[in-house]
Amino acid sequence: AQSVAQPEDQVNVAEGNPLTVKCTYSVSGNPYLFWYVQYPNRGLQFLLKYITGDNLVKGSYGFEAEFNKSQTSFHLKKPSALVSDSALYFCAVRGSPGSGNTGKLIFGQGTTLQVKP
Amino acid sequence: NAGVMQNPRHLVRRRGQEARLRCSPMKGHSHVYWYRQLPEEGLKFMVYLQKENIIDESGMPKERFSAEFPKEGPSILRIQQVVRGDSAAYFCASSLNPTDTQYFGPGTRLTVL
Secondary structure (H helix, E strand, C coil): EEEEEEECCCEEEEEECCCEEECCCECCCCCEEEEEEEECCCEEEEEEEEEECEEEEEHHCCCEEEEEECCCEEEEEECCCCCCHHHEEEEEEECEHHHHHCCCEECCCCCCEEEEC | CCCEEEEEEEECCCCCHHHHEEEEECCCCCCCCEEEEECCEEEEEEEECCCEEEEEEECCCCCCCECCCCCCEEEEEEEECCCHHEEEEEEEECCCCCCCCCCCCCCCCEEEC
16 A cells, blocks of 8 residues: 655754754555645645655755665655755655556645744 | 646635535546645646546545536536544646646645544
């Protein structure tokens, strides 16, 4: 069965410090991996995705994520956090086309990022 | 290019009433996905539709819930005889093709009294 785990309910960092939000996954076939951000009472905004190619993926607002196949992880990172980055972050996975994968996303439980001034 | 549109943004229903949630995908997108976010939980897949066809409804409750995406007009998620447990945020997403990025609407927050 496909699944995503975000082991931390909340991550606290000081502004200007680097941040990491963790994500591990389980999926049949090659994974398609995504990060989304949700601000209060808003929809999800797409940050970045990994399909194939370089393991380090760069996305919106200075975020990046590193795909690690051996550890089945896709951690979200940013070198220098901003207070405005405070939000709820979701990791999601879908299986590669075929093998019964229809395109639906499986989401983690979400991690609240709190960046303090 | 307008993003994914959902309406209403907020919907209040009494137990036993019907709720109809609408989703207009991004221009040019013919693939629509519905997800539900219960309080303090992540998003759960409900149904995937492509114009006039239901492709995957593995996440839909067996009773009271239905979805459609007609040739013309928005996709509709319909909940009959709502119960308090249906209170949640319902998000729609669309994509250009099944392997492309899904872009999300602002959601409809359903409250059942």
